[in-house]
Amino acid sequence: MITYSNLKAHVNEDSLQIRSSDVHNYHLDALKENDQLSKQTYGVVKECPFAELQYFDVTRAFPPDLMHDFLEGIIPIVVCKVITALHQLKIVTLNDINSELEAFTFGKNDRGHIPQTLPQSVLKRKLTGSAAQNLCLFRILPFLIGHYIPEGEIHWDIYLKCREIGDLILSPCIRKSIIPVLSFQIGEFLSSFQTVFPNTFTPKLHSHIHYPRLMLEFGPLKHLWCMRFEGKHQYFKRLSHNTCNFKNLCYTLSKRHQLRQCWELTSLDILHQRSYTEGERQVPFRSLPFDIQEGIALKSEVEDISKEEKVGIVSSLLTNNIKYKVGDTIIIDVVEEDIPIFMKLEKNHTVQGSLAYLWKMTDTQDIQLSLSCLFFGGPEKMGCC
Structure with a gap:
C-alpha cells in the first residue's frame, strides 16, 4: 500500500503496509460502491478471475518473476547508469568496453547468449539484448572493466552492491540465516542508488525490498521465474514466422508442436539414459x-x-x-x-x-x-x- 510518489522514501518493508486477503477483499467491496475512486486510491482495478478457485489467495499466489523484474528491469538500469557515469568521467569509454567484450573468451555455457556490442543508446539508459544476454554482461562486467576502475569509485560501488544482491536472489539454494543479510544489503543498495542517481527510481527497483519476505514464503525465486516459459514461447514465435501461415495460426502451431512431440517421444533414449x-x-x-x-x-x-x-x-x-x-x-x-x-x-x-x-x-x-x-x-x- 504505497503510492508512486513515496517509492523513494522506503528501502525496507518495516514501515510499509503489506496487502493481505482481508485488505484486498475490502478493496473489492469498495469497487462496487465507487469504481473510479477506489481504483485511484487502492490500485485494484477488478477481481482476479482465479479468485473463484477455492484455495486461491491473490495476495499470496503470485511470486515475483526475476527474469522480468531483475534481468530486464533492474540490471539494464544499473548497468546503463554506471557505464554512463564512468564514460562521462572518462574512466572507461564505450569503445574500451566494446574492445574488451570482443576480446573476452566466453565459456561454453555462455556462448549461446554472448552480449551484443554496446551501442551509443546505452548512454541513454537503453540496454539492448535478451534477458540471458543482460545477465551474462552483468556477470562478466568486472572482468571487462574492473582494471580501469579506481579504488573507492562511488558509481562502481553501486554495481558491486547490486551484484551482491543478484548473487543471492539468483541462487538456486539459500540458507534462511542469509535472508536478514539480504534485506540489509537491499536497503543499503537502494539508499546508495538514490544518493548517486537521485533522478532515477522505478517500481522494479522498489520491488527489491519484498524479495526477502517472498523468498521465505516461496523459496529460491530462481525456480519460479519465466525464463523456461519464455524459452518454450520462443519456439512458437520462430514457428509462426517460418511457416508464414496466418489463416489459422493456433491450429498450425498446435499441430506442428504435437508432431514434434511425437517425434521426440519416439526416441529410444529421449532422457539420455545411455552413456x-x-x-x-x-x-x-x-x-x-x-x-x-x-x-x-x-x-x-x-x-x-x-x-x-x-x-x-x-x-x-x-x-x-x-x-x-x-x-x-x-x-x-x-x-x-x-x-x-x-x-x-x-x-x-x-x-x-x-x-x-x-x-x-x-x-x-x-x-x-x-x-x-x-x-x-x-x-x-x-x-x-
Missing part, C-alpha cells in the same frame, strides 16, 4: 603416465590390465544425463565461511567399458594444487578419490 562419448581416440595403456596407470589398475574392477591394451581418451562424455567435457570446473564442496572447493576435469578415459576421470583440485584463483583425483563413475562418487 556416450565424443572425440574418442585409442592409445596403448602403457603410453599413459605411470601415476594414471597405477590409479586405473588400483581403482578399476579389472584385475590385470595388459600394457598393450587399448584405452580410450575422450574429449567429452555424457553419463547419468550429465555431460562432462575436458576443461570443465565443478564445485564439489563448500568449507567454512562458504568457500567453494573446485575440481577441474583434466582427462576422460574409457577402460574396458568403464569410465575413468582425472580431476585436479584448484582454488578460487584457479591455481592448481598438488592433489589430483582419479576415479571411476562421476563427480557424485568423489568418495573414490
Whole structure:
C-alpha cells in the first residue's frame, strides 16, 4: 500500500503496509460502491478471475518473476547508469568496453547468449539484448572493466552492491540465516542508488525490498521465474514466422508442436539414459603416465590390465544425463565461511567399458594444487578419490 510518489522514501518493508486477503477483499467491496475512486486510491482495478478457485489467495499466489523484474528491469538500469557515469568521467569509454567484450573468451555455457556490442543508446539508459544476454554482461562486467576502475569509485560501488544482491536472489539454494543479510544489503543498495542517481527510481527497483519476505514464503525465486516459459514461447514465435501461415495460426502451431512431440517421444533414449562419448581416440595403456596407470589398475574392477591394451581418451562424455567435457570446473564442496572447493576435469578415459576421470583440485584463483583425483563413475562418487 504505497503510492508512486513515496517509492523513494522506503528501502525496507518495516514501515510499509503489506496487502493481505482481508485488505484486498475490502478493496473489492469498495469497487462496487465507487469504481473510479477506489481504483485511484487502492490500485485494484477488478477481481482476479482465479479468485473463484477455492484455495486461491491473490495476495499470496503470485511470486515475483526475476527474469522480468531483475534481468530486464533492474540490471539494464544499473548497468546503463554506471557505464554512463564512468564514460562521462572518462574512466572507461564505450569503445574500451566494446574492445574488451570482443576480446573476452566466453565459456561454453555462455556462448549461446554472448552480449551484443554496446551501442551509443546505452548512454541513454537503453540496454539492448535478451534477458540471458543482460545477465551474462552483468556477470562478466568486472572482468571487462574492473582494471580501469579506481579504488573507492562511488558509481562502481553501486554495481558491486547490486551484484551482491543478484548473487543471492539468483541462487538456486539459500540458507534462511542469509535472508536478514539480504534485506540489509537491499536497503543499503537502494539508499546508495538514490544518493548517486537521485533522478532515477522505478517500481522494479522498489520491488527489491519484498524479495526477502517472498523468498521465505516461496523459496529460491530462481525456480519460479519465466525464463523456461519464455524459452518454450520462443519456439512458437520462430514457428509462426517460418511457416508464414496466418489463416489459422493456433491450429498450425498446435499441430506442428504435437508432431514434434511425437517425434521426440519416439526416441529410444529421449532422457539420455545411455552413456556416450565424443572425440574418442585409442592409445596403448602403457603410453599413459605411470601415476594414471597405477590409479586405473588400483581403482578399476579389472584385475590385470595388459600394457598393450587399448584405452580410450575422450574429449567429452555424457553419463547419468550429465555431460562432462575436458576443461570443465565443478564445485564439489563448500568449507567454512562458504568457500567453494573446485575440481577441474583434466582427462576422460574409457577402460574396458568403464569410465575413468582425472580431476585436479584448484582454488578460487584457479591455481592448481598438488592433489589430483582419479576415479571411476562421476563427480557424485568423489568418495573414490
